Amino acid sequence: MSQLLDRIQDPGQIAELSLEERVTLAAEVRERIIGVICKTGGHLASSLGVVELTIALLTVYDPGIDKIVWDVGHQTYPWKLLTGRRELFHTIRQTGGISGFPRRIESRFDVFGTGHSSTSISAALGFASARDLSGRNERIIAVIGDGSMTAGLALEGLNNAGSIHTDITIILNDNEMSISKNVGALSKHLNKLLTDSTYNRFKDGVWKALGKVPSLGDRMRIAAHEVSSAIKKTIVTPASIFEEFGVNYFGPIPGHDLAALTGVMSRVKRISGPVLIHVITKKGKGYSPAESQPVSHHGVSGAAVKTPGAKFTSSFSEVLLEAAEKDSRVVAITAAMPDGTGLSGFAEKYPDRFFDVGIAEQHAVTFACGLAFGGMKPVVAIYSSFMQRAYDQVIHDAALQDAPVLFALDRAGVVGADGPTHHGIYDISMFLAIPGLSLAAPRDCTVLKKLISRELSDLSGPTGIRYPRGLEPELRFSSPDSLPRGTGQVVRNGEHILLVAVGSMVSTAAQAAETLMTKGIDVMVFDPVWLKPAPVEVIRDLARNRSVITLEEGTLRGGFGQYIASVLPEWNILNLGIPDEFVPHGSTREIIADLKLDSAGVAESIEEYARIYCESS
Numbered sequence: 001m002s003q004l005l006d007r008i009q010d011p012g013q014i015a016e017l018s019l020e021e022r023v024t025l026a027a028e029v030r031e032r033i034i035g036v037i038c039k040t041g042g043h044l045a046s047s048l049g050v051v052e053l054t055i056a057l058l059t060v061y062d063p064g065i066d067k068i069v070w071d072v073g074h075q076t077y078p079w080k081l082l083t084g085r086r087e088l089f090h091t092i093r094q095t096g097g098i099s100g101f102p103r104r105i106e107s108r109f110d111v112f113g114t115g116h117s118s119t120s121i122s123a124a125l126g127f128a129s130a131r132d133l134s135g136r137n138e139r140i141i142a143v144i145g146d147g148s149m150t151a152g153l154a155l156e157g158l159n160n161a162g163s164i165h166t167d168i169t170i171i172l173n174d175n176e177m178s179i180s181k182n183v184g185a186l187s188k189h190l191n192k193l194l195t196d197s198t199y200n201r202f203k204d205g206v207w208k209a210l211g212k213v214p215s216l217g218d219r220m221r222i223a224a225h226e227v228s229s230a231i232k233k234t235i236v237t238p239a240s241i242f243e244e245f246g247v248n249y250f251g252p253i254p255g256h257d258l259a260a261l262t263g264v265m266s267r268v269k270r271i272s273g274p275v276l277i278h279v280i281t282k283k284g285k286g287y288s289p290a291e292s293q294p295v296s297h298h299g300v301s302g303a304a305v306k307t308p309g310a311k312f313t314s315s316f317s318e319v320l321l322e323a324a325e326k327d328s329r330v331v332a333i334t335a336a337m338p339d340g341t342g343l344s345g346f347a348e349k350y351p352d353r354f355f356d357v358g359i360a361e362q363h364a365v366t367f368a369c370g371l372a373f374g375g376m377k378p379v380v381a382i383y384s385s386f387m388q389r390a391y392d393q394v395i396h397d398a399a400l401q402d403a404p405v406l407f408a409l410d411r412a413g414v415v416g417a418d419g420p421t422h423h424g425i426y427d428i429s430m431f432l433a434i435p436g437l438s439l440a441a442p443r444d445c446t447v448l449k450k451l452i453s454r455e456l457s458d459l460s461g462p463t464g465i466r467y468p469r470g471l472e473p474e475l476r477f478s479s480p481d482s483l484p485r486g487t488g489q490v491v492r493n494g495e496h497i498l499l500v501a502v503g504s505m506v507s508t509a510a511q512a513a514e515t516l517m518t519k520g521i522d523v524m525v526f527d528p529v530w531l532k533p534a535p536v537e538v539i540r541d542l543a544r545n546r547s548v549i550t551l552e553e554g555t556l557r558g559g560f561g562q563y564i565a566s567v568l569p570e571w572n573i574l575n576l577g578i579p580d581e582f583v584p585h586g587s588t589r590e591i592i593a594d595l596k597l598d599s600a601g602v603a604e605s606i607e608e609y610a611r612i613y614c615e616s617s
């Protein structure tokens with residue numbers, strides 16, 4: 001029974017509830033999230049950690065006018081439930097359902113879409129500056145986690161907040177966790193703020209003094225700021241890093257205490273300039289399995305049946321451990337994803353050679369270049385979509401200087417429920433455009449292992465290996481021990497059509513070829529293995545008496561197919577892949593089918609092409 005939750009038709013109703021009712025509402029929100037997400041899957045632990053914070057925000061601010069900008073966005077399930085999406089909540093992350101992240105097109109309350117971390121302060125500052133320029137007076141609030149605060153982008157925003165000095169509230173949701181345990185000096189600093197008694201004494205002084213200021217109107221906000229500054233001057237305290245940035249710091253505040261949260265937020269509302277409220281929460285709060293194991297409950301897969309089989313990520317872990325054992329120069333770097341990228345085993349076995357740099361993809365890449373020039377063999381494991389953050393570093397620091405760094409691009413291709421922010425469909429175009437950078441796309445775990453093992457034995461320049469999320473395909477083909485650049489492998493013979501299929505698409509291509517065979521179309525399937533340098537001469541040879549079609553799980557714009565078409569202009573090549581549109585969230589199987597990249601869709605496109613081609617020739 002969720003009597004209160006089911007009564008909320010408009011978030012404005014929350015401010016009218018009593019404190020007791022809001023506490024009940026929090027319990028109902030939590031219950032609903034656990035009930036739904038344990039079935040559908042999704043980001044459970046982070047959302048459970050911000051239930052009270054969300055209710056406090058909706059109590060103190062007016063979401064119809066004020067702008068609440070969430071960072072990362074995976075923790076917005078309470079927000080969705082309370083801002084008009086309760087009835088659709090059971091559809092979250094599913095095909096045609098609501099998104100697992102804030103999206104402007106989904107709700108007027110989602111003022112800024114996200115999925116990648118650390119954007120909230122910059123976006124909020126933009127909103128605040130627009131407000132100032134337009135003479136409006138809404139409140140702007142950024143809600144950012146301690147993990148997300150470790151990224152360069154967040155620190156760039158903070159730096160700018162201190163200099164623009166406009167009214168903006170940053171809520172730092174500190175649960176001491178990124179996906180894994182948060183790392184780095186900032187995390188230590190936050191911990192110090194939590195435990196430092198001098199700081200807590202200072203905080204108490206500020207609250208007491210502010211409490212004495214009788215209900216201040218806008219005109220008096222400056223006076224309140226002066227009270228706070230005066231107190232700061234009277235007590236010698238260690239400065240929080242935020243104050244050094246010119247941002248007023250308030251906290252730490254217990255993040256599951258609704259009275260404390262709303263009290264502090266309402267009082268801080270009166271202070272002008274940039275302020276930061278440091279809120280302490282527990283990831284997974286209210287669901288004991290998630291509280292005790294927040295890492296495995298960061299994202300849960302719901303009731304989906306798990307199929308056994310070799311996974312790309314675990315094969316990467318295995319081969320990396322083997323290489324590290326043989327060669328002490330092999331080092332591994334993650335940007336806050338030791339578990340997701342399969343590096344936790346490496347971290348355990350080789351703690352000195354493992355680096356979790358925080359959510360800092362740009363730093364990870366440049367750091368790896370330094371390691372490489374210092375004589376190490378760095379492997380940077382980053383999901384394909386998060387590598388977008390570090391594109392300049394890949395060009396400027398790695399490729400331009402020919403740094404021998406191996407980029408392990410996990411989750412390449414369509415990833416499913418996380419949707420457009422997370423699909424890894426731009427890496428081929430990104431990497432192909434960079435001179436001197438090599439890129440391979442293994443079709444299965446055996447090829448992945450051979451490639452990584454070979455590259456790490458003699459890493460000659462910046463090299464990317466892209467591989468998909470999840471299990472290798474059931475249909476596999478034997479592969480030679482060595483897969484040198486520029487050769488590739490024919491995995492199926494055929495007379496009429498040469499189908500050049502990239503990585504995850506090789507088995508799909510072979511299945512489509514079987515279907516087409518029954519229709520009299522005989523397809524040769526060629527796996528180039530290396531997309532750059534590509535086996536262009538081999539493809540040219542094979543194409544002599546066949547029509548050429550390319551197939552990739554990546555955007556067509558600037559992709560492998562377009563590259564092949566550009567180097568073989570004499571052929572009328574058909575490129576199959578992802579059109580120039582953002583791909584929605586949903587089940588991977590359904591998305592792939594919609595894109596006509598499953599074997600039935602590929603067979604249909606080829607049959608159609610063959611028909612038109614035969615008619616015209």
Ligand SMILES: Cc1ncc(C[n+]2csc(CCOP(=O)(O)OP(=O)(O)O)c2C)c(N)n1
Pocket residue numbers: 046049072074075115116117144145146147148149173175177178179283335336337359361386389
């Ligand atoms: C640029 C980028 N890199 C990596 C990720 C993957 N990721 C999603 S959530 C997360 C941890 C965020 O930690 P925090 O901000 O503290 O939020 P919490 O989950 O603890 O609430 C990471 C690393 C991401 N979303 N964006």
